Amino acid sequence: MEFYNDLKLGVLGGGQLGRMLIQAAMNYNVSIFVLDPDVNAPCKEFSSEFHHGSLNNFDTVYNFGKKVDVLTIEIENVNTDALEKLESEGVKVYPQASVIRLIQDKGLQKEFYKERGIPTAEFFLLDNKEELHDFESFFPAVQKLRKEGYDGRGVFKIKSKGDIEGGFNKPSVLEKLIDFEKEISVIVARNASGEVRTYPTVELDFHPEKNLVEYLFSPAQLSEKLEQEAQELAAKVAKEIDIIGLLAVEMFVTKDGGILVNEIAPRTHNSGHHSIEANITSQFEQHLRSVLNLPLGATDIKTNAVMVNLLGEPGHDGAAKYVGLDEVLATDGVGLHLYGKKFTRPFRKMGHITVVDKDMEEAKRKARFVKNKLKVIS
Amino acid sequence: MEFYNDLKLGVLGGGQLGRMLIQAAMNYNVSIFVLDPDVNAPCKEFSSEFHHGSLNNFDTVYNFGKKVDVLTIEIENVNTDALEKLESEGVKVYPQASVIRLIQDKGLQKEFYKERGIPTAEFFLLDNKEELHDFESFFPAVQKLRKEGYDGRGVFKIKSKGDIEGGFNKPSVLEKLIDFEKEISVIVARNASGEVRTYPTVELDFHPEKNLVEYLFSPAQLSEKLEQEAQELAAKVAKEIDIIGLLAVEMFVTKDGGILVNEIAPRTHNSGHHSIEANITSQFEQHLRSVLNLPLGATDIKTNAVMVNLLGEPGHDGAAKYVGLDEVLATDGVGLHLYGKKFTRPFRKMGHITVVDKDMEEAKRKARFVKNKLKVIS
Numbered sequence: 043m044e045f046y047n048d049l050k051l052g053v054l055g056g057g058q059l060g061r062m063l064i065q066a067a068m069n070y071n072v073s074i075f076v077l078d079p080d081v082n083a084p085c086k087e088f089s090s091e092f093h094h095g096s097l098n099n100f101d102t103v104y105n106f107g108k109k110v111d112v113l114t115i116e117i118e119n120v121n122t123d124a125l126e127k128l129e130s131e132g133v134k135v136y137p138q139a140s141v142i143r144l145i146q147d148k149g150l151q152k153e154f155y156k157e158r159g160i161p162t163a164e165f166f167l168l169d170n171k172e173e174l175h176d177f178e179s180f181f182p183a184v185q186k187l188r189k190e191g192y193d194g195r196g197v198f199k200i201k202s203k204g205d206i207e208g209g210f211n212k213p214s215v216l217e218k219l220i221d222f223e224k225e226i227s228v229i230v231a232r233n234a235s236g237e238v239r240t241y242p243t244v245e246l247d248f249h250p251e252k253n254l255v256e257y258l259f260s261p262a263q264l265s266e267k268l269e270q271e272a273q274e275l276a277a278k279v280a281k282e283i284d285i286i287g288l289l290a291v292e293m294f295v296t297k298d299g300g301i302l303v304n305e306i307a308p309r310t311h312n313s314g315h316h317s318i319e320a321n322i323t324s325q326f327e328q329h330l331r332s333v334l335n336l337p338l339g340a341t342d343i344k345t346n347a348v349m350v351n352l353l354g355e356p357g358h359d360g361a362a363k364y365v366g367l368d369e370v371l372a373t374d375g376v377g378l379h380l381y382g383k384k385f386t387r388p389f390r391k392m393g394h395i396t397v398v399d400k401d402m403e404e405a406k407r408k409a410r411f412v413k414n415k416l417k418v419i420s
Numbered sequence: 421m422e423f424y425n426d427l428k429l430g431v432l433g434g435g436q437l438g439r440m441l442i443q444a445a446m447n448y449n450v451s452i453f454v455l456d457p458d459v460n461a462p463c464k465e466f467s468s469e470f471h472h473g474s475l476n477n478f479d480t481v482y483n484f485g486k487k488v489d490v491l492t493i494e495i496e497n498v499n500t501d502a503l504e505k506l507e508s509e510g511v512k513v514y515p516q517a518s519v520i521r522l523i524q525d526k527g528l529q530k531e532f533y534k535e536r537g538i539p540t541a542e543f544f545l546l547d548n549k550e551e552l553h554d555f556e557s558f559f560p561a562v563q564k565l566r567k568e569g570y571d572g573r574g575v576f577k578i579k580s581k582g583d584i585e586g587g588f589n590k591p592s593v594l595e596k597l598i599d600f601e602k603e604i605s606v607i608v609a610r611n612a613s614g615e616v617r618t619y620p621t622v623e624l625d626f627h628p629e630k631n632l633v634e635y636l637f638s639p640a641q642l643s644e645k646l647e648q649e650a651q652e653l654a655a656k657v658a659k660e661i662d663i664i665g666l667l668a669v670e671m672f673v674t675k676d677g678g679i680l681v682n683e684i685a686p687r688t689h690n691s692g693h694h695s696i697e698a699n700i701t702s703q704f705e706q707h708l709r710s711v712l713n714l715p716l717g718a719t720d721i722k723t724n725a726v727m728v729n730l731l732g733e734p735g736h737d738g739a740a741k742y743v744g745l746d747e748v749l750a751t752d753g754v755g756l757h758l759y760g761k762k763f764t765r766p767f768r769k770m771g772h773i774t775v776v777d778k779d780m781e782e783a784k785r786k787a788r789f790v791k792n793k794l795k796v797i798s
Contacts, residue, residue, distance in 0.1 A: 065446055331749065344723050
């Protein structure tokens with residue numbers, strides 16, 4: 043590849059994932075074009091061309107795609123018809139339209155797992171809330187909207203029939219509630235040459251209410267056997283789905299020592315943020331390498347890490363202020379990542395912090411300190 | 421500090437050092453304003469405001485400085501009169517005008533070392549070439565232009581009187597040629613609160629002709645005693661010179677086991693590039709922390725590293741092409757940094773590569789492979 047100075051990579055979505063992709067792409071002389079519906083998107087100032095428009099509008103996405111050599115995403119809620127037309131006209135769309143279409147619909151996703159022998163929680167597909175009554179013996183369960191769930195939205199826990207009233211009256215997946223031991227994630231990269239590389243497994247600790255990652259630990263505390271199973275399962279999903287690009291595979295380790303695939307995302311992912319500081323190749327550089335069909339980078343761990351999401355404080359809505367930053371920055375091993383968002387709102391992802399330390403317990407202690415100290419208010 | 425979303429940091433110079441500073445500043449929500457005489461400067465696309473103009477023109481620098489909260493540099497050849505006026509009007513200029521003024525003149529620099537008891541090679545100050553004849557018994561020596569030497573320019577080796585004819589006919593420093601064991605560098609950060617942190621010492625391998633860093637090894641292979649001496653000496657220079665910001669201190673380890681200060685640079689430096697991948701806090705983030713008077717970050721090594729500069733191939737002048745990149749990227753541990761320069765010319769700094777590996781010998785082997793394989797041609 044000799045064209046480095048001219049290559050245009052289009053990104054659908056201009057949020058923090060796009061912003062961190064730009065940081066990586068600067069090292070490759072790749073021009074990043076961004077399309078986002080928010081005129082103040084975090085990527086705006088740093089993209090070679092920023093286009094303001096809807097990711098769901100056929101013409102907007104199609105016209106944007108015609109300007110670039112390779113098109114990728116940082117959010118999966120995009121117009122796949124436009125992507126298919128672009129593909130048919132020779133634009134390289136990675137991940138492919140078919141992959142995004144499958145992942146946009148949690149129902150299709152679950153059926154895909156079943157068909158391909160990928161272990162996942164037992165499930166049923168529902169069209170409306172009424173049908174929930176047919177599954178009372180199946181509870182406790184989790185109802186997930188088939189479409190447009192994102193960042194913890196579109197998920198509802200049903201412990202018993204008393205909860206049915208609060209359920210979604212829309213096409214959804216009803217999944218057996220898994221009483222898991224831990225939640226883990228493996229990021230897989232795959233390029234057009236078929237090369238596949240996985241990241242060492244991480245462990246996720248979710249916010250009890252908001253279904254957002256609160257702490258991430260890298261590496262996960264797993265037996266060698268489970269670690270290998272998780273790696274193999276994640277790679278299998280990526281190959282079966284035939285993705286080119288990154289795939290984040292979130293899994294449950296069940297109490298009886300099995301592994302089930304929970305959800306997948308066809309892009310850089312919150313569960314890979316630590317890789318910027320803690321792995322040989324960051325997930326953002328790896329994404330770039332995979333969609334440009336470059337050799338994939340090593341994923342080995344350089345150091346233990348704990349990642350903490352920095353969410354907008356409940357009760358605060360408006361221009362963002364950061365409280366406690368000085369104490370946090372005075373803590374050795376803290377890597378700050380603010381996302382350039384002018385306004386905060388409750389639980390909005392405003393940034394993240396990666397704490398690295400040779401000693402994992404020390405890293406955890408520091409991460410808890412960071413979480414208690416650093417607040418985003420208005 | 422709560423103002424993160426509004427802070428404007430001005431940078432005099434928009435080359436690769438500014439570009440890597442922007443990559444770091446994105447994580448702090450700091451807006452970077454850049455002034456550079458090249459309309460295609462590597463920072464252009466990524467700065468919040470790019471101003472095109474001379475760094476040596478009083479009005480240009482002054483007017484630019486009035487737009488920002490804090491002003492810093494990525495090259496020391498700038499108009500210091502304008503910086504002094506800005507300081508007197510309350511703009512925070514870090515490093516300070518007085519520090520830059522001192523470092524701009526290698527003669528003043530050497531006299532400063534002498535005055536403060538900082539060990540350095542014996543020297544004399546000359547006004548013209550004619551005077552070289554008075555120092556025949558002092559040869560072998562190195563003649564360095566007092567002003568405007570940069571990136572290996574302005575340095576001339578005089579082994580014997582036969583070389584005098586090729587010397588500079590300008591104010592210069594004539595320095596005893598040091599028959600050194602190795603060249604090392606320590607980067608020191610100091611903030612306005614007086615906090616000081618040094619990076620572990622690195623070892624430099626220079627291009628025999630061009631006086632540009634060819635390989636950098638981190639950490640340096642030094643005895644514990646020498647490592648400590650190098651750290652202390654570098655910190656002493658930073659304190660004596662009273663700098664706020666980063667100071668790169670290049671030193672010689674002499675054959676009899678002494679350390680002499682060779683040259684200093686009041687900014688991020690080629691000898692700190694490896695810190696992006698290999699140390700807890702990169703020199704670019706550290707520079708930001710120091711000029712914004714934030715707590716300084718830990719400098720510990722995460723992994724061994726070898727850095728290789730990617731220089732324009734001799735005989736090539738024009739639009740840059742990169743040959744051998746695929747083989748290089750297929751090597752585990754390679755971190756690529758291209759600088760976004762459209763045109764190459766012989767020995768122009770076009771990028772760098774940092775190879776990380778647990779095993780230093782393996783890192784060196786890979787770095788040699790990279791150096792032989794990767795070429796920038798036109």
